[in-house]
């Protein structure tokens with residue numbers, strides 16, 4: 001990553017790479033007949049061809065097991081080792097898809113210790129697949145450490161795209177999607193959360209019409225308090241969307257003012273997984 005790679009010297013270089021990745025060269029040739037990049041390359045012709053060595057960031061479902069791509073399954077089945085945030089949790093997914101490769105845990109508690117060993121294995125030409133508890137590795141989870149260390153050693157890192165809670169939430173929220181800012185989990189302490197909200201408000205300045213939609217991952221026990229703090233900093237009429245239990249049986253989008261949503265949760269207990277979004281232009 002530190003250097004811009006040279007342009008491949010011959011057609012053969014790129015053909016070889018595509019075949020290693022499981023794509024046929026014919027597929028790739030046909031994929032973009034017009035040369036304007038509009039066609040899509042679909043499934044590999046040969047499902048048994050081995051993926052190239054490297055680190056694979058494999059996105060997995062955020063609830064609904066049907067949201068797994070064919071490519072994700074193929075890569076996991078061909079991996080020398082699967083690194084999972086929680087191996088007990090991922091056993092359900094892997095079992096569902098008949099994936100029986102060795103797996104080890106890679107999480108916030110062991111990432112510093114384990115990263116060098118995995119980089120060594122990658123340098124020896126192995127294929128390591130990294131999955132998180134749900135969604136896209138690298139978004140609010142420990143994947144970044146290994147990605148950074150691998151790239152520093154010139155190891156190839158392949159994204160295998162798929163579900164991501166914040167993308168699912170913002171695209172269906174009705175809030176602007178042309179600019180958005182992912183703010184991860186809000187701080188644990190109320191005073192820090194208020195400071196964070198104040199600084200985000202400052203960033204909007206007087207240019208509210210160009211402000212990005214703000215996106216947070218929020219634990220259910222923080223929802224009530226956070227809605228109150230949003231109302232305190234941005235005013236009770238700030239438009240908030242709560243995207244809950246995405247892709248699951250009780251999926252719901254609640255879209256209203258911070259004050260009304262706070263009122264709604266006076267009678268009910270927030271349950272499940274939440275993405276919280278807000279944008280000033282949609283003040284009600």
Ligand code: SAM
Nearest residue numbers: 062135136139140164165217218245246273274
């Ligand atoms: N890497 C994941 C991704 O791509 O979205 C996110 C991992 S982060 C540790 C977990 C948080 O994502 C949850 O606390 C919740 O805020 C959000 N999340 C995950 N799945 C969700 C779902 N099905 N519905 C709503 N939010 C979800």
